[in-house]
Amino acid sequence: MDVRPQQYNLNIVESSLFIRRQSKPRIITKHDDEWESINLALGTMFCSRCGEGFDPEDKIVNSNGELWHPDCFVCAQCFRRFPDGTFYEFDGRKYCEHDFHVLFAPCCAKCGEFIIGRVIKAMNANWHPRCFRCQMCEKELADLGFIKNQGRSLCHDCNAKVKAEGLGKYMCQKCHGVIDDKPLRFRGEVYHPYHFNCSACGVELNSDAREVKSRPGYAANDMNQLYCLRCHDKMGIPICGACRRPIEERVVTALGKHWHVEHFVCAKCEKPFLGHRHYEKKGLAYCETHYHQLFGNLCFICNQVITGDVVTALNKAWCQHHFACALCDQRLNPKSKFYEFDTKPACKKCYEKLPVELRKRLKKMHDQAAKRTMSSPVPNP
Incomplete structure (x- = not known):
């Protein structure tokens, strides 16, 4: 679709709903100047709501020429007097602010x-x-x-x-058009390269242009500058072996290349070394843990690199001080008599305390595993 x-x-x-907002309507009493003229015409005046006339002692509400008894001048919805005399009118009916909003306002x-x-x-x-x-x-x-x-x-x-994202392409942050070819990255954004010129020679740039932070002798302001590849190479700025961008700050030199500090990382976990020791193998750099994990020995108990003598037993490596009975924690040495129990070593004394039936099952499992190992084909070297 x-x-x-x-x-x-x-x-x-x-909003057509807000037809008229009235200020406080006028209440006329016998003390007002026009009371006398109104009093003479009382016989022809009637309340706009109840249709009844007015007595000489009555207060009269005058709202845009219409007359009301005070008790009749109320909200058409809740039949209460208007707070401060303020009302809203819609289709010839008057409402208090609350009811008008509830009934009509979007x-x-x-x-x-x-x-x-x-x-x-x-x-x-x-x-x-x-x-x-x-x-x-x-x-x-x-x-x-x-x-x-x-x-x-x-x-x-x-x-x-x-x-642009739906097409798998970038959008130029200058003209907002889709970038069909390789974009130019500048100050964290992407652009069509032809919007810029080299800060040194003025040539129109392509996607190979280099961004260089402002430094004495290269720019007259604090903004980053763009240079064509030729002018950039004349500046002698090292290029990062990872991102292929210029390195204007600290430089790490290793593996025959230059690196941004944050881009010189372990080939396995990709965490930056940040000045810590690294190990090289086949042109790649590794942290100590993953170098020994891939090419060295980690202790089965502490999972740390074994720096001293290595005890090899049960197809595992152990620090010498971690090679101990799994049942009583008594330290063992490579010449000690031990048995396999739950893939861990158990001293002879603890093993002989196990139930006879359990020892028989353990021996049977060990013998079957040994037979499978012997019957497995040996891979060609």
């Missing part, structure tokens, strides 16, 4: 809060402008538009990056 990203223009509207798909004012309608949801962001880089999309890519809202730059 071919799923392709789609480009959308944002639907940005002012909710933001990200923060869950009610949206008053500018509404972003996208991805089948409503959003505050500040909440509708690229799902990769968190850039606000309200004024930029977006690309819908596999259910995600992405800015144009991030969509191009995803597209």
